[in-house]
Amino acid sequence: xxxxxxxxxxxxxxxxxxxxxxxxxxxxxxxxxxxxxxxxxxxxxxxxxxxxxxxxxxxxxxxxxxxxxxxxxxxxxxxxxxxxxxxxxxxxxxxxxxxxxxxxxxxxxxxxxxxxxxxxxxxxxxxxxxxxxxxxxxxxxxxxxxxxxxxxxxxxxxxxxxxxxxxxxxxx
Amino acid sequence: xxxxxxxxxxxxxxxxxxxxxxxxxxxxxxxxxxxxxxxxxxxxxxxxxxxxxxxxxxxxxxxxxxxxxxxxxxxxxxxxxxxxxxxxxxxxxxxxxxxxxxxxxxxxxxxxxxxxxxxxxxxxxxxxxxxxxxxxxxxxxxxxxxxxxxxxxxxxxxxxxxxxxxxxxxxxxxxxxxxxxxxxxxxxxxxxxxxxxxxxxxxxxxxxxxxxxxxxxxxxxxxxxxxxxxxxxxxxxxxxxxxxxxxxxxxxxxxxxxxxxxxxxxxxxxxxxxxxxxxxxxxxxxxxxxxxxxxxxxxxxxxxxxxxxxxxxxxxxxxxxxxxxxxxxxxxxxxxxxxxxxxxxxxxxxxxxxxxxxxxxxxxxxxxxxxxxxxxxxxxxxxxxxxxxxxxxxxxxxxxxxxxxxxxxxxxxxxxxxxxxxxxxxxxxxxxxxxxxxxxxxxxxxxxxxxxxxxxxxxxxxxxxxxxxxxxxxxxxxxxxxxxxxxxxxxxxxxxxxxxxxxxxxxxxxxxxxxxxxxxxxxxxxxxxxxxxxxxxxxxxxxxxxxxxxxxxxxxxxxxxxxxxxxxxxxxxxxxxxxxxxxxxxxxxxxxxxxxxxxxxxxxxxxxxxxxxxxxxxxxxxxxxxxxxxxxxxxxxxxxxxxxxxxxxxxxxxxxxxxxxxxxxxxxxxxxxxxxxxxxxxxxxxxxxxxxxxxxxxxxxxxxxxxxxxxxxxxxxxxxxxxxxxxxxxxxxxxxxxxxxxxxxxxxxxxxxxxxxxxxxxxxxxxxxxxxxxxxxxxxxxxxxxxxxxx
Ligand code: FES
Ligand code: FES
Numbered sequence: 001x002x003x004x005x006x007x008x009x010x011x012x013x014x015x016x017x018x019x020x021x022x023x024x025x026x027x028x029x030x031x032x033x034x035x036x037x038x039x040x041x042x043x044x045x046x047x048x049x050x051x052x053x054x055x056x057x058x059x060x061x062x063x064x065x066x067x068x069x070x071x072x073x074x075x076x077x078x079x080x081x082x083x084x085x086x087x088x089x090x091x092x093x094x095x096x097x098x099x100x101x102x103x104x105x106x107x108x109x110x111x112x113x114x115x116x117x118x119x120x121x122x123x124x125x126x127x128x129x130x131x132x133x134x135x136x137x138x139x140x141x142x143x144x145x146x147x148x149x150x151x152x153x154x155x156x157x158x159x160x161x162x163x164x165x166x167x168x169x170x171x172x
Numbered sequence: 173x174x175x176x177x178x179x180x181x182x183x184x185x186x187x188x189x190x191x192x193x194x195x196x197x198x199x200x201x202x203x204x205x206x207x208x209x210x211x212x213x214x215x216x217x218x219x220x221x222x223x224x225x226x227x228x229x230x231x232x233x234x235x236x237x238x239x240x241x242x243x244x245x246x247x248x249x250x251x252x253x254x255x256x257x258x259x260x261x262x263x264x265x266x267x268x269x270x271x272x273x274x275x276x277x278x279x280x281x282x283x284x285x286x287x288x289x290x291x292x293x294x295x296x297x298x299x300x301x302x303x304x305x306x307x308x309x310x311x312x313x314x315x316x317x318x319x320x321x322x323x324x325x326x327x328x329x330x331x332x333x334x335x336x337x338x339x340x341x342x343x344x345x346x347x348x349x350x351x352x353x354x355x356x357x358x359x360x361x362x363x364x365x366x367x368x369x370x371x372x373x374x375x376x377x378x379x380x381x382x383x384x385x386x387x388x389x390x391x392x393x394x395x396x397x398x399x400x401x402x403x404x405x406x407x408x409x410x411x412x413x414x415x416x417x418x419x420x421x422x423x424x425x426x427x428x429x430x431x432x433x434x435x436x437x438x439x440x441x442x443x444x445x446x447x448x449x450x451x452x453x454x455x456x457x458x459x460x461x462x463x464x465x466x467x468x469x470x471x472x473x474x475x476x477x478x479x480x481x482x483x484x485x486x487x488x489x490x491x492x493x494x495x496x497x498x499x500x501x502x503x504x505x506x507x508x509x510x511x512x513x514x515x516x517x518x519x520x521x522x523x524x525x526x527x528x529x530x531x532x533x534x535x536x537x538x539x540x541x542x543x544x545x546x547x548x549x550x551x552x553x554x555x556x557x558x559x560x561x562x563x564x565x566x567x568x569x570x571x572x573x574x575x576x577x578x579x580x581x582x583x584x585x586x587x588x589x590x591x592x593x594x595x596x597x598x599x600x601x602x603x604x605x606x607x608x609x610x611x612x613x614x615x616x617x618x619x620x621x622x623x624x625x626x627x628x629x630x631x632x633x634x635x636x637x638x639x640x641x642x643x644x645x646x647x648x649x650x651x652x653x654x655x656x657x658x659x660x661x662x663x664x665x666x667x668x669x670x671x672x673x674x675x676x677x678x679x680x681x682x683x684x685x686x687x688x689x690x691x692x693x694x695x696x697x698x699x700x701x702x703x704x705x706x707x708x709x710x711x712x713x714x715x716x717x718x719x720x721x722x723x724x725x726x727x728x729x730x731x732x733x734x735x736x737x738x739x740x741x742x743x744x745x746x747x748x749x750x751x752x753x754x755x756x757x758x759x760x761x762x763x764x765x766x767x768x769x770x771x772x773x774x775x776x777x778x779x780x781x782x783x784x785x786x787x788x789x790x791x792x793x794x795x796x797x798x799x800x801x802x803x804x805x806x807x808x809x810x811x812x813x814x815x816x817x818x819x820x821x822x823x824x825x826x827x828x829x830x831x832x833x834x835x836x837x838x839x840x841x842x843x844x845x846x847x848x849x850x851x852x853x854x855x856x857x858x859x860x861x862x863x864x865x866x867x868x869x870x871x872x873x874x875x876x877x878x879x880x881x882x883x884x885x886x887x888x889x890x891x892x893x894x895x896x897x898x899x900x901x902x903x904x905x906x907x908x909x910x911x912x913x914x915x916x917x918x919x920x921x922x923x924x925x926x927x928x929x930x931x932x933x934x935x936x937x938x939x940x941x942x943x944x945x946x947x948x949x950x951x952x953x954x955x956x957x958x959x960x961x962x963x
Binding site (some may be wrong): 019021029030033034035036037038039040041042043045046050057073076077079084085092094096098099100102103104105115119123126127128130131133134135136137138139140141142143152169 | 184186187188189191192193194195197198200201203292361367369370371417419420421423452454674675676810830842843844845848849850853862875876877881883884885887889890913915
């Protein structure tokens with residue numbers, strides 16, 4: 001039995017009929033063609049699928065699409081506004097926080113959430129709070145550096161922190 | 173030629189904008205009209221005969237388009253080939269069917285496949301296939317496989333022996349006869365799971381009209397995949413186009429050609445529609461290759477003064493159930509030749525036995541044979557040091573190939589082209605304050621604390637490879653690399669490379685190099701890889717070869733472009749080519765600075781070809797095929813400092829120093845990143861990772877829950893530094909850095925832990941050095957020491 005859901009994804013209201021067992025990550029990737037959110041394990045271990053659900057970082061392979069009914073979802077596609085990258089994106093680029101890039105969208109979203117909770121984390125806190133995101137390429141060192149740098153920039157220019165939600169980032 | 177501006181600069185990666193915005197093009201992101209989805213039914217048994225398969229219910233399931241079993245493929249698909257046929261080793265290559273014919277030989281072996289309208293339906297239908305299995309006895313370790321009476325996997329491989337490969341140099345028997353000291357040890361290189369974060373995926377699309385195959389695939393080497401697809405499916409090679417643009421990590425696991433790839437192609441061709449197959453992580457654990465899994469018995473002959481004189485190695489390698497694409501070359505050539513390491517040992521013998529077992533096939537995993545070699549020799553150096561009561565630093569200095577001895581032919585018959593092992597060691601010792609640390613270690617020991625310092629002075633062989641060497645080793649291919657550099661009418665540059673970087677950053681590195689040489693902005697240079705439709709040939713990215721081999725090819729092609737441009741410039745400036753100088757993108761007549769043409773102006777004329785010198789062809793495009801004359805030999809010293817918790821056995825890495833010599837560095841930021849990631853994987857092996865099978869052949873560490881892929885809290889900060897000894901035999905001086913970190917690091921960690929615990933009389937602990945294993949080793953050592961009253 002398909003169920004109707006309404007979800008606001010990256011500022012765009014969506015209405016779809018979905019299978020009850022459809023995962024949120026599959027909904028994003030398959031139904032909305034937002035392929036920036038990746039599937040590294042689909043069992044909640046790797047964090048590649050991390051998105052913001054009503055502002056909280058969640059692993060979208062652990063959430064059913066129907067559970068997102070009525071919620072706000074933000075994916076990596078919404079981070080930049082026009083040509084301006086989110087400070088977290090910018091820091092990952094500046095400091096070589098990615099190699100193959102497969103884990104990166106998950107790290108970016110987890111970092112946005114982390115810095116909302118804790119705008120001035122220590123390196124140890126960064127490492128602990130990103131424990132749920134795995135990267136096989138970078139050894140994490142430049143990821144930690146990027147998070148630290150993004151935190152500094154966002155503290156220095158708080159206006160930049162709440163990223164505007166562009167209407168055109170809805171995919172499809 | 174001025175190569176100064178970009179070459180050597182930490183230019184930010186041009187790969188990143190698409191990857192940080194979610195606009196990458198990984199294979200699973202691809203959607204084609206009419207695309208169907210494939211799922212593979214995999215054996216739940218380690219070893220079983222298939223008595224019957226009933227697919228009727230699956231076929232009748234709504235949304236299912238087709239179901240195939242091994243019987244459906246017979247005569248229509250060739251077995252998955254092995255492409256490294258090591259000579260003189262009695263190599264056996266049993267048929268590896270994409271779907272088992274009558275026997276399954278590992279959990280994960282393919283039994284049937286379902287093609288359906290969506291992935292969930294395909295997976296659901298797998299449950300509707302009835303397979304009647306007759307379980308057979310299982311053997312999972314190479315030592316069991318070698319035993320008499322062991323269950324046999326293949327009729328054509330008696331004793332489960334896949335090969336026995338031998339190597340010897342010098343007078344090994346004499347070295348042992350004359351030895352004043354002999355140190356013996358048995359090492360276990362545990363099995364690892366590569367765990368690239370992107371699972372494998374293929375989207376195969378057969379065009380029945382043109383009779384052409386387009387396939388998107390997560391491969392490190394699209395041209396090899398194209399060739400092996402042709403061999404397996406009988407689709408002509410010139411009718412196959414592979415695209416692998418963004419690949420989410422590989423570490424060797426995306427070198428092989430897999431049954432899943434072949435099956436997607438088969439189904440697409442059979443049904444005339446695109447077919448996508450993306451493995452899930454559980455499938456990745458059992459159906460994508462594993463790495464390492466080698467047991468070695470090592471003997472080292474030496475003099476009392478610490479001089480190493482001979483080395484004997486017997487290695488038992490677990491090949492898994494079948495021979496994967498490059499598998500036989502990994503524990504033989506890639507391992508054995510570099511075992512003597514940085515040392516002047518000239519008497520060396522190595523016997524490698526490869527065994528079939530009821531496990532996932534093993535193949536190249538980051539470093540591929542060389543981490544095993546570096547581990548072995550660097551652990552033996554420490555064991556010898558302990559035996560003759562020398563400091564680990566001194567034993568290394570004593571046996572190093574001296575800096576003035578290069579080029580040096582080793583007992584592994586490699587010709588090390590350059591090196592300065594002392595310099596890297598000295599630099600690392602200074603960074604870590606070795607003397608001060610030893611002092612501190614002594615003080616902490618007084619307090620019952622266990623600080624350990626581990627060294628790894630490694631050398632590796634990479635930049636694979638001179639094609640003649642590849643051929644002599646039985647690799648069924650060359651390892652040269654082509655390049656095309658094309659300057660368009662607008663002055664924009666296209667670089668085609670047959671390598672396929674997937675995280676290593678060569679879209680940037682190569683653009684830096686070409687931009688510098690041509691004097692054009694780096695933004696104007698586009699590097700194209702991962703498309704066999706655009707790039708005529710190539711051997712791919714692995715073996716730290718991309719920049720050293722592929723980059724050198726690009727360098728040569730760029731030099732040719734400049735030569736042609738210069739002739740055209742001379743024509744247009746009415747000057748002799750000899751009177752022109754080329755600097756920062758302009759050809760100038762020497763002595764008359766006003767007379768000049770930019771490379772963009774030359775490119776425009778070359779492309780419109782209105783006014784060309786007599787006999788010059790239009791276009792500004794050159795191709796080359798670079799075949800290296802030797803391997804490259806990066807080296808360095810890694811030092812790991814650990815403290816072991818006396819109560820819990822937990823190992824804490826206090827400092828990690830990596831001094832590497834990878835030759836000339838084009839982009840230091842990227843090189844550091846490669847070292848970080850490589851070291852993290854080496855630490856992963858030392859401390860955390862272990863693929864374990866139970867007696868029935870089930871992989872009990874078959875998920876990210878049960879197999880530890882290190883997270884951010886488990887990897888320390890890595891302090892990197894470099895010495896720079898340019899590679900003397902290629903034009904760039906580059907050696908390669910993709911594997912150094914992994915090759916160098918594992919033994920540094922283990923040596924550190926053993927050093928920490930040496931007061932307890934501990935001389936080895938088998939990897940991974942989990943708290944439990946370390947704790948048990950400490951308890952056992954204390955128990956056996958207790959009667960004498962010594963702590
Ligand atoms: S895909 Fe969701 S945690 Fe791995
Ligand atoms: S960048 Fe490749 S997994 Fe993180």
